[in-house]
Amino acid sequence: MSPQGFDAFLRGLRAAADPSRLRLLAICAQGEWTVSELVDILGQSQPRISRHLRILADAGLLDRFREGSWVFYRRAQSGEGARIARTICRLLPAGEPQLVRDRERLEAVRAARRAEAERYFDSRAAGWDSERDLGVDGARVEALLVERFARERPRALLDIGTGTGRLLEVLASHVGTATGIDISHDMLKIARARLDRLELRNCEVRHADMYRLPFADGSFDAVTIHQVLHFADDPEAVLREAVRVLEPGGRLVVVDLLRHDREEMRRERRHRRLGFEPEEMSAWFAALGLDEEEPIRFDGEQLSVAVWWARRDRLAEVGSERLARGRRAA
Template sequence: MSLDRPQADASSLPYAALLDGLKAAGEDTRLRLLAILDQAELTVSELTDILGQSQPRISRHLKLLAEAGLVERHREASWVFYRCAGEGPGGAVARALLGLLDAGDPLIRRDRERLSEVRSAREAQAQAYFASHAERWDAIRSLHVPEALVEQQVRDALGDAPIDSFLDLGTGTGRMLEIFAPHIQRGVGVDLSPDMLGVARVNLERAGVRNCVVRHGDIYNLAMPRDSFDAIVVHQVLHFLDDGGRAVREAARLLRPGGRLLVVDFAPHDLEFLREAHAHRRLGFAEETVAGWMAQAGLEPELHRALTPEAAADGSLTVSIWLARDPRIAPAQDVENRDNREVA
């Protein structure tokens, strides 16, 4: 059984690129690093925990892999993240090699088990934060431009046309469901934290919202069939995640033909305390990063807006909004049903 990544044809690579890639990967620790980084974006300290080796040793191997183009590095403030290269000759070599690697190998299995432990620790940290801040979640979001402005921009981006099915990923307090409830037939909010779900249920009941429900779920692996929703919102969630691109792909899977995905998150910033005190995994995203995830998931990016505070001050954040559409054409019957609802 091979790893999850499909095999790739690297036969057209230049001789030097192929040789450099094989030299870089042809060592025990470096091949293990490639297999791990194919599964997740990780820091040196996390890789040290997984492989049980010293930080200088791991850093040295990562440097060689990066120089050969087999892994990519991304700096965020004081942290550096690594992942398997997705493009270029090095990425092609990495994909070809990993396509040959047996995922059932005991060493690979053990590394994946340790990776799961690292992921579980991250999730536990985020859940603990959500649980301890459930009642104050809306106040924490006041670090950026006024929430009313963000909400208005979100409504404008999706427009006033009725929505049959609506999904709010990382629903938190349920605010997005509350906003869109008058414009949708049915809404579902998903969150990993039972405490946040309890807050959302109270808020929706208080607002008299009866066409929406909230459910516990994993944003990476949602127990929902493909093509289930006309509109999906991911509001201030991606910066908590280990792999934002994976979450976008899972959301795209659930979109119906012609459906829309709207993402709200922070632009890049250097407020390191948000990572330490509030479990932010990423310090914002560049416009092209989220748009690239959307395109890789098969969606067509249509819109990006940046909401910058009028007066820059310590603790102020710029909020970005991205909108993408599933390029498939909706069946004629779906269009007719939607038109009938608009006339009604």
């Protein structure tokens, strides 16, 4: 270890040497959280939580990033601080009563958030196709996907967050079989009716949670996530689960907004993230053993969308080790 690395290691240990900060580090390993959410989970005052977060972030154990009026915290993703944070989290006793209670409160906050999202999607199901494009010409994005899938013709496609099944309709003739999953029962009712009306017998939809996909490892050779990640409270966890069900050499396609400052999207459309920076997506892909291609950008009048392409590492053992490390670290 270099002298700089040793100093960073000591800073990290000092920063974590507090019961509340250890609890925060464990929670922030489970996704991205705002200060108000962390206050609810730990049951401490906002000034106290903010002080602990600042110490952890200054030591490089947490990432802090602002989007509009919201500030998110998560366990550090890169650098010496990230390695130290992962090591500390692995050493925490999973059965410690306080950590168990924190996880229970974390799941309660997460469940409430997701239930609210499900109610929102149920209420918007009928007009979802027109809303989903978000000011960018969806036909251009669909044409790009059709061109690529017609060339590659995957055996089995999984569409995560399929909504009303529009992407299944678009890609049905270019894949062997296609499965769409969604958390909204009302969305799925529309999707099933659509698939039946169009007699797309190679397509099906299922009710499922994108964080816990009901499929075995390597079940699909293509996975799409179309305008979904900005709703996720833990985008990396969604990607990790997508990669788990993707076979080595399989294709992952993510379509989502590029970073923007339209704060009203949170109030009016329940967006949690205001889009993504290409560098952020690249870091996630690299951590999950994905070989990324150059993303393709589509600009609308006010918002821009990117299509990210990647393949899972063909060395299945390497990919499995990376995913296992990600699950253990979480």
